[in-house]
Amino acid sequence: MVAVTDKEIHIIKNGNVTSPHGFSAGGLHTGIRKTKLDFGWIHSDNPATVAGVYTLNTFQAAPLKVTKESIEKDNKIQTVVVNSGVANSCTGKQGMSDALEMQKLTADKMNVSTDHVAVASTGLIGVPLPMDNIRTGIEAMTNREHYSPANFATAILTTDTVTKHMAVQIEIDGETITIGGAAKGSGMIDPNMATMLSFITTDAVIDHESLQKALKHTTNQTFNMITVDGDSSTNDMVLVMANGQQNNSVLNESHPQWNDFLQAFQYVCEGLSKQIARDGEGATKLIEVNVTGAASNETASQVAKAVISSSLVKTAIYGSDPNWGRIITAVGYSEQPVDPDKVSVSLGEIAVVESGLPVDFDENEGKQYLENETVKLNVDLQDGPYEATAWGCDLTYDYVKINASYRT
Amino acid sequence: MVAVTDKEIHIIKNGNVTSPHGFSAGGLHTGIRKTKLDFGWIHSDNPATVAGVYTLNTFQAAPLKVTKESIEKDNKIQTVVVNSGVANSCTGKQGMSDALEMQKLTADKMNVSTDHVAVASTGLIGVPLPMDNIRTGIEAMTNREHYSPANFATAILTTDTVTKHMAVQIEIDGETITIGGAAKGSGMIDPNMATMLSFITTDAVIDHESLQKALKHTTNQTFNMITVDGDSSTNDMVLVMANGQQNNSVLNESHPQWNDFLQAFQYVCEGLSKQIARDGEGATKLIEVNVTGAASNETASQVAKAVISSSLVKTAIYGSDPNWGRIITAVGYSEQPVDPDKVSVSLGEIAVVESGLPVDFDENEGKQYLENETVKLNVDLQDGPYEATAWGCDLTYDYVKINASYRT
Structure with a gap:
């Protein structure tokens, strides 16, 4: 950014x-x-x-x-x-x-x-x-x-x-x-x-x-x-x-x-x-994934891309579901050297994971935040000085509708 | 297989x-x-x-x-x-x-x-x-x-x-x-x-x-x-x-x-x-991607995975749309050494691309084939003896529905 x-x-x-x-x-x-x-x-x-x-x-x-x-x-x-x-x-x-x-x-x-x-x-x-x-x-x-x-x-x-x-x-x-x-x-x-x-x-x-x-x-x-x-x-x-x-x-x-x-x-x-990104097919929200604390540029951007590309994250955001497990899962399969016990995640200002463990947070507050038109998912790897940002959109009924009938 | x-x-x-x-x-x-x-x-x-x-x-x-x-x-x-x-x-x-x-x-x-x-x-x-x-x-x-x-x-x-x-x-x-x-x-x-x-x-x-x-x-x-x-x-x-x-x-x-x-x-x-694969969330069809004629095992399986993972292919199959352009596109971004001018594609028995060029085919016949519960997408790279098969499912409204509300 x-x-x-x-x-x-x-x-x-x-x-x-x-x-x-x-x-x-x-x-x-x-x-x-x-x-x-x-x-x-x-x-x-x-x-x-x-x-x-x-x-x-x-x-x-x-x-x-x-x-x-x-x-x-x-x-x-x-x-x-x-x-x-x-x-x-x-x-x-x-x-x-x-x-x-x-x-x-x-x-x-x-x-x-x-x-x-x-x-x-x-x-x-x-x-x-x-x-x-x-x-x-x-x-x-x-x-x-x-x-x-x-x-x-x-x-x-x-x-x-x-x-x-x-x-x-x-x-x-x-x-x-x-x-x-x-x-x-x-x-x-x-x-x-x-x-x-x-x-x-x-x-x-x-x-x-x-x-x-x-x-x-x-x-x-x-x-x-x-x-x-x-x-x-x-x-x-x-x-x-x-x-x-x-x-x-x-x-x-x-x-x-x-x-x-x-x-x-x-x-x-x-x-x-x-x-x-905001005008992706069928999209209702712009999603911004900010990765900080990465050990390398490569790790920062690959983790950001894994999270922004996850269909499960994208549908959760569509449903305003603060299901951080899906964010963690995407971080984990990014094929980057990430220490699970250091990873912290927040939805906007709302901390949901700190150093690999769930934080008690108000689910309604989380849901409310995710109802915004722009949603920020922040992942801190606590492992170095590098950072990256990726943008995408939610995955919606309309995405399926548009793409199931693009030609015919 | x-x-x-x-x-x-x-x-x-x-x-x-x-x-x-x-x-x-x-x-x-x-x-x-x-x-x-x-x-x-x-x-x-x-x-x-x-x-x-x-x-x-x-x-x-x-x-x-x-x-x-x-x-x-x-x-x-x-x-x-x-x-x-x-x-x-x-x-x-x-x-x-x-x-x-x-x-x-x-x-x-x-x-x-x-x-x-x-x-x-x-x-x-x-x-x-x-x-x-x-x-x-x-x-x-x-x-x-x-x-x-x-x-x-x-x-x-x-x-x-x-x-x-x-x-x-x-x-x-x-x-x-x-x-x-x-x-x-x-x-x-x-x-x-x-x-x-x-x-x-x-x-x-x-x-x-x-x-x-x-x-x-x-x-x-x-x-x-x-x-x-x-x-x-x-x-x-x-x-x-x-x-x-x-x-x-x-x-x-x-x-x-x-x-x-x-x-x-x-x-x-x-x-x-x-x-x-057939019971993927919201799925209505089993998709089987058969890649043949690959120059290596790696190429065969990576191309098969790229096609089976493409959201655009998956929604096209859901809509029974014989949109082979999306298959070709996925083959192209698989990051494998593929010669575009050799690639042939068929939907079941229906040839739609031969050596990189579109084949005149009956769109209705293609649509009808894709209405089956099991759909086979065949990609022949005409570049070697290796082959691979991948399985997946279509991307539907129900996938979005299930995953937008898994928890809340």
Whole structure:
């Protein structure tokens, strides 16, 4: 978790990917989905320095491969184009040629280099990309009526129920630097990128290597620490575009304000991550698991992930049942070196286990606490200085309902 | 999966832990649970050679520690005593002394050596063992009216809806050898022993080392290949008692019929595993995942486990949705070296993916197949000779209902 004072980071109300200078975004309905907007884009006035992280799933979708290869050429992109409804995954050669065509047509329409276009798709696996709809979308990309960051934030959603976006500002070298972002999540969100798309924009001047390093570091503490159901998908990625429209001196690790930038960047990633976790399929609550006192970073994050991923913990929270036995059980099977006699657990401020033994607590008070919309489960391993936080949601009837009938 | 011909293995109708010679079993209601039988035991006329496997959870419950230590002394037990309702886990020193008292009182009552008594508990974590009820149960252990293997099979259950038991016979050295077993499962069933208790009895003559080896090998292919919700508990174990009441020559790996014994033993373990998987909390279907063509044993079993554990696969099966994309996704995040372009998938006999690409199939036919009570998902990696099978169940509204209100 990022500790933030208002002095350092200014949160822009209703901020979005176009909050930083020099970015525009839009979206429209092309008919891939029944009525929801299904096609969107972000465009920078100039080629932006880019960094990316991608799904670890062995089955990587065609658009992801195309984007990754293009980015690696000169680490710049100018336009990101995204469709929802069809993932263009497990689509073989046809899928690759469709993704390449989507990239090429966009480049032509927006008058940018082909390699400076990133493509992304999310939705059903094994269905060919409906190129007629994609072409309709691309044709409309220069039409001002579709321009709106809200349209973009909506167009990338699948079973999400709300849009996810935010932006913050900080002073760097006396310049006001803005960082914005939009994301989609919903089911299948898991550590290691899972049906998750996230696009972050900034007008800071930053070199590619530092941006990539910042993204990797931050992703491990934010996007990789959220889970909805433990599945991870074939299409997921986080892209950051830095178009350098401000006049700060180049950001990198030796810049005196590097940490300020990193903190603001992490604040955006953490904010989007929490928005994704809270909107997990069927979720009614955001669960935050804080592990402290771990002997290593690895132990802290693995224990946090074991607890946040436990179906039994997730259903207990749904039922507002202060059943700490399930938390302890998850800590125990995390395959980490944990001393059972040292572990303490609290639900918010309510201590329920101290050094491995149950604490007498008021069950009604516990139940009441768990009825909050945000629930904090704190696990202190009392074994070292490391800590980690993971976010997730409760497991509900609606999760089953949504996923038992996603297609048919 | 075990290939069995009726010639080799005879299945005893309604078989149980008392099917082998020299074993008796019983159970009664002592008041730990509201009305269900909550206390049971198995007794052998003579000290039996024993083998055991235990939960890998860091938090091991007191009865498990006591049993493990006692067994290690001379690899014999004569009596197993079990209660349901309270797990005697996370109960500190009190828990250890309660488990030891339960063991000692049983030994005195049954007139056996203290070290020849195994104790087991299953139920709520963090609650002290209600020793008054336990004493009531032990006092009744010599009362014939409570003797019945069905009572035992019922007494060990928690949220299970049906008893799990079976027995088979084979000829070894011209002697009829019987192997019986009873188990409890329900939620929290996972690879690596999870709220799972299984007790297997046989009248074969077998040495300890070979029995332990057989149990370990077989557990990896049966009990460790079932999952209900991915959680693994603090109390789980499988114990095998071989009282040697038949006159076969000592079974071990150099015995000419070792494989016959192993096959019958595995048949019982697999049968109990499937009964457990089918009765997962809220389950309506048994799912069997068969992975073939793997480059290693590890890959075969990890891919099978990834698919059987996927909440998205489990809810799709519940909804009879032939959404093979979720199967492919799980294969992809199993962290195994899999070539996406080689993977083929079928639902029963219906091919849906061939070498990484979708097959045109009749969705209605797929839906119809998934409405069966037993559903087979076949994944061929086309990459080697290894295979593995995993069993699980669908994820339903009732799973959420049961687990959102287990305690309160």
